[in-house]
Amino acid sequence: MTTTASPYKVIGTRPVRPDGVDKVTGRAIYGADVRLPGMLHGKVLRSPHAHARILCIDASAALALRGVHAVITAQDMPAISDKIADLGESTVNLRYASNNILAHDKVLYYGHAVAAVAADNVHIAEEALSLIRVEYEVLPHVLDGKQAMAPDAPILLDDLRTNELGKLGDRPTNVAEHIRHQRGDLTKGFAEADVIVERTFHTATVHQGYIEPQNATALWNEDGQLFIWCSTQGAFSVQEQLAELLQIPVSRIIVTPTEIGGGFGGKINVYLEPLAALLSRKAGHRPVKMVMTRAEVLAATGPTSGSYIRVKMGARRDGVITAAEAELIYEAGAFPGSPVGAGCGVIFAPYRLENVQIDGYDVVVNRPKAAAYRAPGGTNAAFASETVVDELAEKLGMDPIEFRLRNAVREGDRRADGPEYKRIGLIETLEAARSHPHYTAPLTGKHRGRGVATGFWFNWGGKSSATATVNRDGTVNLIEGSTDIGGSRASIAMQLAETLGIPYEDVRPQVVGTAGVGYNDVTGGSRTTFGTGWAVYEVGKKILAEMRQRAADYWGVPVEEVSVADGVFAYNGESLSFRELAGKLDTPVTASASVHPQNYGPGFGVHIVDVEVDVETGKVTILRYTAAQDVGKAIHPSYVEGQLQGGVAQGVGWALNEEYVYDEKGRLLNATLLDYRMPTALDLPMIDTVLVEVANPGHPYGVRGVGEVPIVPPAAAIANAIYRAIGVRMTELPMSPPRIVAALARKRQDGVAA
Amino acid sequence: MASLHEVWIPPVHRDLTAGAERVQVEAATVGEIVAALERRFPGLAARLTQGDALRPGIAVAVNGVISTRGLRQRLNEPSEIHFVPAISGGAASSTSLTISGAYRMRPPAFSVTTTLSTG
Numbered sequence: 039m040t041t042t043a044s045p046y047k048v049i050g051t052r053p054v055r056p057d058g059v060d061k062v063t064g065r066a067i068y069g070a071d072v073r074l075p076g077m078l079h080g081k082v083l084r085s086p087h088a089h090a091r092i093l094c095i096d097a098s099a100a101l102a103l104r105g106v107h108a109v110i111t112a113q114d115m116p117a118i119s120d121k122i123a124d125l126g127e128s129t130v131n132l133r134y135a136s137n138n139i140l141a142h143d144k145v146l147y148y149g150h151a152v153a154a155v156a157a158d159n160v161h162i163a164e165e166a167l168s169l170i171r172v173e174y175e176v177l178p179h180v181l182d183g184k185q186a187m188a189p190d191a192p193i194l195l196d197d198l199r200t201n202e203l204g205k206l207g208d209r210p211t212n213v214a215e216h217i218r219h220q221r222g223d224l225t226k227g228f229a230e231a232d233v234i235v236e237r238t239f240h241t242a243t244v245h246q247g248y249i250e251p252q253n254a255t256a257l258w259n260e261d262g263q264l265f266i267w268c269s270t271q272g273a274f275s276v277q278e279q280l281a282e283l284l285q286i287p288v289s290r291i292i293v294t295p296t297e298i299g300g301g302f303g304g305k306i307n308v309y310l311e312p313l314a315a316l317l318s319r320k321a322g323h324r325p326v327k328m329v330m331t332r333a334e335v336l337a338a339t340g341p342t343s344g345s346y347i348r349v350k351m352g353a354r355r356d357g358v359i360t361a362a363e364a365e366l367i368y369e370a371g372a373f374p375g376s377p378v379g380a381g382c383g384v385i386f387a388p389y390r391l392e393n394v395q396i397d398g399y400d401v402v403v404n405r406p407k408a409a410a411y412r413a414p415g416g417t418n419a420a421f422a423s424e425t426v427v428d429e430l431a432e433k434l435g436m437d438p439i440e441f442r443l444r445n446a447v448r449e450g451d452r453r454a455d456g457p458e459y460k461r462i463g464l465i466e467t468l469e470a471a472r473s474h475p476h477y478t479a480p481l482t483g484k485h486r487g488r489g490v491a492t493g494f495w496f497n498w499g500g501k502s503s504a505t506a507t508v509n510r511d512g513t514v515n516l517i518e519g520s521t522d523i524g525g526s527r528a529s530i531a532m533q534l535a536e537t538l539g540i541p542y543e544d545v546r547p548q549v550v551g552t553a554g555v556g557y558n559d560v561t562g563g564s565r566t567t568f569g570t571g572w573a574v575y576e577v578g579k580k581i582l583a584e585m586r587q588r589a590a591d592y593w594g595v596p597v598e599e600v601s602v603a604d605g606v607f608a609y610n611g612e613s614l615s616f617r618e619l620a621g622k623l624d625t626p627v628t629a630s631a632s633v634h635p636q637n638y639g640p641g642f643g644v645h646i647v648d649v650e651v652d653v654e655t656g657k658v659t660i661l662r663y664t665a666a667q668d669v670g671k672a673i674h675p676s677y678v679e680g681q682l683q684g685g686v687a688q689g690v691g692w693a694l695n696e697e698y699v700y701d702e703k704g705r706l707l708n709a710t711l712l713d714y715r716m717p718t719a720l721d722l723p724m725i726d727t728v729l730v731e732v733a734n735p736g737h738p739y740g741v742r743g744v745g746e747v748p749i750v751p752p753a754a755a756i757a758n759a760i761y762r763a764i765g766v767r768m769t770e771l772p773m774s775p776p777r778i779v780a781a782l783a784r785k786r787q788d789g790v791a792a
Numbered sequence: 793m794a795s796l797h798e799v800w801i802p803p804v805h806r807d808l809t810a811g812a813e814r815v816q817v818e819a820a821t822v823g824e825i826v827a828a829l830e831r832r833f834p835g836l837a838a839r840l841t842q843g844d845a846l847r848p849g850i851a852v853a854v855n856g857v858i859s860t861r862g863l864r865q866r867l868n869e870p871s872e873i874h875f876v877p878a879i880s881g882g883a884a885s886s887t888s889l890t891i892s893g894a895y896r897m898r899p900p901a902f903s904v905t906t907t908l909s910t911g
Contacts, residue, residue, distance in 0.1 A: 094903040111904050122848035202804040203877060204839035204847045215849075217877050220803035221813070379877045395803075456800045456874040457856040496879065636857050 047604070048536040049739055052676045055528045056547055057297070066297045069253035069269040070329050077255070078107055080310075080317050080328040081163035083153040083170050084338060085145035088179035088404040088704025089192065092143060092172060095153060100166040105158035107321035109170065112140040114316050116285040130307065132282045134373035138407050139283065139312050145174070146194055146372035147404050148705045149337030151309075156317035156326045179404040179704040183369040184346055186212040186403045194372060194402045214374030215400035217382050219455040227361025227393030231352025233433045239422040241753075241771040242697030243344040243369065246411045247688065247716050250299025251335045256314035257325040262286070266293045266311055271301040271521050272560030273551045279308045284315060294551035295521050302688070303410030304340050306560050333709040340409020341698060343368040343376040347422035349385070353430050357444040361393040362386050362454075364423065368400060368415060371407035376400045377415030380496070384750065385419035386454050387494035388464055388642060389427075389445045394454045404704050410562060412685065413495045413746035417692055417753050421771060424491040424754030429767065438490050438758070439472045439644070463668030463732030464492070464642040470730045471644035476664040485651045486661065487762025493643045493750025497743035498563030502573040503556025503632040506534060506545075506581060512617025514538065514581075516547040519558035520570045524684075524745060525677035529567040530574055532673050533739060537578025539605025540616050556632050564743025567673055568638055568734075575738045576631035584627050589619055637736020641743060643667035645686070645751040649759040653782055656775030658694055658760060660721070665751075666728035670742030675729060682748040683725040689752025691717040695772050794820045799829065799873045805840075808833045817873075822852050823863035825873060840875055851878040 060066040097109040118136045136142075141150045153170055157163035178192040185191055193210045200207035202216045228234060254268040264286065270276050273293040281288045298305065310328040317326040330339070346367040353359045364385050368376035378398040386394060431441035446464045453459065471477060471490065481488050505517040516534055520526055531545040538545075558570065582602055589607040590597040592614070600609045605616040614622070648661040665682045672678040695715035699707045708714045733740030757768045766781045799817050801809045809815065815832070819825040823844075830837035840850060846862045853874040859865040867873075 203802050218803040379879050457853045
């Protein structure tokens, strides 16, 4: 459903995606399909300990094994200085990144890479791993963020000092960063409140859960040229990371992205690429392919942070929130860089607040280094704040959407960190949710409840480049560098077609690697349809300008006398269609553009969910789900709806089942998809969507990013629905059957809601 | 041409500004703002900048828009300035530095045997 009629010819339609046939026929080339002559296979030896000092590594027996061609350890990695690299959807200290790729002096989590082997085949490589002897001095470990902040906690990184926006602490710590946003007077705000709710929440470590495991193939030629084929959200980001980690010029690295089987933020940091490269060089410049197992993906690639979040909010009887306070502790994993900064931005983003304080702590623990995961940090934060908001509304006897509307931010209101919002669509989205039939549909039956929650995401612009060439038959080849994860080949091609005034089918998009197009930031931050859409809009304008000049030359008149509309060039009663003019070109027309747009509009979503709780087993069944979101302008509505549905599906998994389980020694116990329980189609109803279109004035077609907002509200919406179903406020994720049963038992025992 | 801007002091740095949340500063660039702040509140520049750039992990928002030019951002009209944690990609984390930017990675401390065994 859209709320405004589209003035466009291509934008807003639902054409078939360009990569559809290849994918459904199995012809699409993924990273694991890459095969090169003389190719070797690499495997990684990983730490069995959560925290240990490496005393020595003896690889002689592995090297003696027939078919083994190279073994590498951290001693094969160049020394790296402290340097922050912006990876697009996250930043990383490259020294830590190097240490994460191969452990230097200590292993810091179960699964931390220690050594890697290249052999004739995977079986020999695996056998070689078993022959590498590593001597460890096991150290005390800490898995929990709160415990890691304690004064007597084991210190993971001796040189780490707390950073407070440039103010550095003076003692060893596991607290890498403290963020504070503060405005107004909290004491005064809470004094004005008639109702105050304060709760503490805990959320588990969860994984992005992309279906395709990490993979990389590298060929480091004798002449120093390094070729990489891999599954990544950003070929240029891989190129930059490799240049820094391997200390070689960017120009010596060519990265070709294969099709990608999901990323959700987890395929931005490199893991295997540097290993495959080093193994290739050490193995006599033979290509080396590496593919992770699912267990490796879960144990050693970026999950997102587990967290503790305390939220306190107060409101007057008239429904106005008077004060809001939050403290967020996010587990970064073994190296700094949890998404706590984003969590601090998300937690109260939907609300107009005069008195607010938010403190965020980035804490290292002996878990895999957190990586970006779809609206990183947002789901945790919204679970906490939206549960408290729901409880405030309940205590005030107000409808939860009405309460939110009364406090909702609009253009000109300040965010907690200070700056003012530009044009946003929260009000419109709340109203769309309130007027949706789902919200007022009868919900009968025992242990059933309906919950709502809102969510916010910043979105991002980033840098994009694109090139297009006009063919003699009037079709257009579009070369872009944005990995297509969610249908962006179609949404980008549609914007070029719209700009040129030609049919979508006349634009043939192709995603290429670093050698084939100008720089592109990663596909992430919900930026691609916005940012790369901007780039092709500029490309389209350049092509139209050039074609107009060619038409003027053809007619022998000044260019100003040629008009252009809907792909038709006209002069004095004569006209040439884009296709006709293309056929008359004696010199090709090609145009490129690079952009770095800043006016990306943030997005808001409002979700409604009905659940049923089995009070015997604790199982929660999702009965009905509706996601409304301000999407700016839906270029390809089907793919926008798909983004909303996909975000909800992941959010349901996060809410109900997914969590990392470790034993007392810090070893991950559930590194399989049998034991790490992601939702399947059987766990989900049809997810209805409402596309609210409040155009972003910072984009020629009004686009806002859409991919991340929809994972922010689900956990809170489901928690609020569970409360209405069984009268228990859930404060821990996942809200799995054992936790539901335990909460019900506590409720019975206490005789009051937990 | 310098104009007058409203600069919001980050909460963690208000220990240097006697608690002041906002100050008026006349400047033509963000760099000039930092210099002016340093004159009034010594020590603030060292927290916000490193060399001739903003510290990693810190971004500047001018009238609500994150600047890609950092200290070199020109201020052609009276503006509202916020120094905020850099949230990369609208998405994830700001990342801490360690003791100093000069720290270099130690060579791995462990010994490695990679010669062929005789067995």
